[in-house]
Amino acid sequence: MGGRLRTNPNLVAADGLVHVQAVRPDIAIVHVQRADEHGRAHAWGPLGITEEAGLAADGVIVSCEDLVDSSVTLSDPNRILFPETKVVAVVHEPGGAHPSPVQGHFKRDHAFYRDYAEQSRSVAGFEAWLSRWVFDVPDRASYMKEIDGEAIRITHHQFSAPADFGDT
Amino acid sequence: MVAVASREIRDGDLVFVGMRLPILAYAVARNAHAPNARGLFEVGLMRDQPASEFLGTMGDPPNVTGALWATRMSNVMALMAQGRVDLGFIGGAEVDRFGNLNTSYIGEPSRPKVKLPGSGGGADIAILSRRWVTLMSHERRRLVERVSFITSPGYGDGTPGWRKRNGLLGGGPVAIITTLGVLRFSEGGGEAHLASVHPGHTVDDVRANTGWDLKVADDVSETSAPTDAELAASRRFDPEGFWTGPSAHSGGTSP
Numbered sequence: 169m170g171g172r173l174r175t176n177p178n179l180v181a182a183d184g185l186v187h188v189q190a191v192r193p194d195i196a197i198v199h200v201q202r203a204d205e206h207g208r209a210h211a212w213g214p215l216g217i218t219e220e221a222g223l224a225a226d227g228v229i230v231s232c233e234d235l236v237d238s239s240v241t242l243s244d245p246n247r248i249l250f251p252e253t254k255v256v257a258v259v260h261e262p263g264g265a266h267p268s269p270v271q272g273h274f275k276r277d278h279a280f281y282r283d284y285a286e287q288s289r290s291v292a293g294f295e296a297w298l299s300r301w302v303f304d305v306p307d308r309a310s311y312m313k314e315i316d317g318e319a320i321r322i323t324h325h326q327f328s329a330p331a332d333f334g335d336t
Numbered sequence: 337m338v339a340v341a342s343r344e345i346r347d348g349d350l351v352f353v354g355m356r357l358p359i360l361a362y363a364v365a366r367n368a369h370a371p372n373a374r375g376l377f378e379v380g381l382m383r384d385q386p387a388s389e390f391l392g393t394m395g396d397p398p399n400v401t402g403a404l405w406a407t408r409m410s411n412v413m414a415l416m417a418q419g420r421v422d423l424g425f426i427g428g429a430e431v432d433r434f435g436n437l438n439t440s441y442i443g444e445p446s447r448p449k450v451k452l453p454g455s456g457g458g459a460d461i462a463i464l465s466r467r468w469v470t471l472m473s474h475e476r477r478r479l480v481e482r483v484s485f486i487t488s489p490g491y492g493d494g495t496p497g498w499r500k501r502n503g504l505l506g507g508g509p510v511a512i513i514t515t516l517g518v519l520r521f522s523e524g525g526g527e528a529h530l531a532s533v534h535p536g537h538t539v540d541d542v543r544a545n546t547g548w549d550l551k552v553a554d555d556v557s558e559t560s561a562p563t564d565a566e567l568a569a570s571r572r573f574d575p576e577g578f579w580t581g582p583s584a585h586s587g588g589t590s591p
Contacts, residue, residue, distance in 0.1 A: 213406055214379040215409070216408065216409050218408070220408070272397075275396065276392050324401075
């Protein structure tokens with residue numbers, strides 16, 4: 169058995185158990201709906217491995233749709249993803265997840281993905297794509313002006329009920 | 337293929353819904369014969385209603401709106417590890433007569449001719465779900481005598497008790513649904529046999545496009561054509577034919 173898999177005969181009642189060596193990233197980069205300047209990040213929707221990535225990493229860079237006051241994040245501490253002490257930077261970058269979606273902010277850009285899949289079939293096509301969408305774009309705001317905003321616009325908003333975090 | 341796959345879903349099942357065709361199969365089943373089936377998505381979602389719009393991936397916002405549960409991936413996988421998932425679907429590049437699936441390498445794994453996407457949730461589904469079904473385009477290069485690499489184990493070398501001896505908790509594959517027909521496994525696993533042939537194809541077609549000497553059931557039949565309800569649901573949830581059209585992105589694995 170090689171790579172990152174190990175057996176440990178010393179674990180109690182661990183007959184034949186194989187464990188996987190932990191992944192320890194230096195930095196995790198996550199994009200969330202909102203965060204405050206102290207690094208308290210709120211995200212909702214399917215979380216996949218978002219929490220695990222931030223918890224495993226030594227440091228977290230949080231990119232967010234909305235940079236909010238800490239009264240917003242602290243109104244719902246259950247929704248904060250990682251300890252603020254791990255967050256090394258907060259970046260206010262609306263659209264930062266595009267072409268992937270952000271629940272409540274924008275939808276997945278299906279056409280953009282299909283275009284990428286087509287163009288990246290050849291090295292020349294991939295390089296042209298990189299120039300068009302990465303190297304020749306000065307910043308995210310310019311990038312967001314180039315995409316089809318109407319195709320990813322959220323048409324129906326649906327808010328959750330507030331949770332009561334009293335007392336005092 | 338979508339309609340046939342949807343019939344594997346029983347009412348009340350908790351179904352691990354991979355990407356691509358299985359999402360459509362779930363949508364069809366929920367609208368046709370399994371109104372109480374729930375879908376579980378590895379990205380961290382549970383639903384009892386197909387999303388109201390086309391999905392490119394399972395994490396698309398329409399798949400989150402109206403969810404029964406939005407959580408993290410590990411919670412969903414843990415449910416499967418507890419034996420709580422009735423049925424899973426897995427796509428693949430290669431499958432063999434014992435249902436072993438390859439989504440990792442074509443050719444010698446140390447020097448592969450082609451590197452494939454890998455397991456995704458495939459190996460987990462194959463090992464842990466109570467039963468699972470493979471969906472695949474029926475070609476000799478895909479239904480092979482021996483897979484180059486076992487990413488998701490079926491019945492291993494086909495000997496009785498292989499899964500149990502290797503500590504695999506779930507029941508194993510029950511069917512391989514292809515573009516030409518349905519291959520099934522007998523109770524207890526082992527080798528697949530041809531159970532039905534889709535309309536417009538013959539047993540000889542299927543055998544000629546299979547990379548091993550495929551056994552044929554004594555009572556091999558013609559697969560029932562999609563019903564109006566199944567077709568309507570399939571078209572409603574894939575209006576552009578992205579997953580089901582002539583150039584559909586078949587095969588592959590989740591996500």
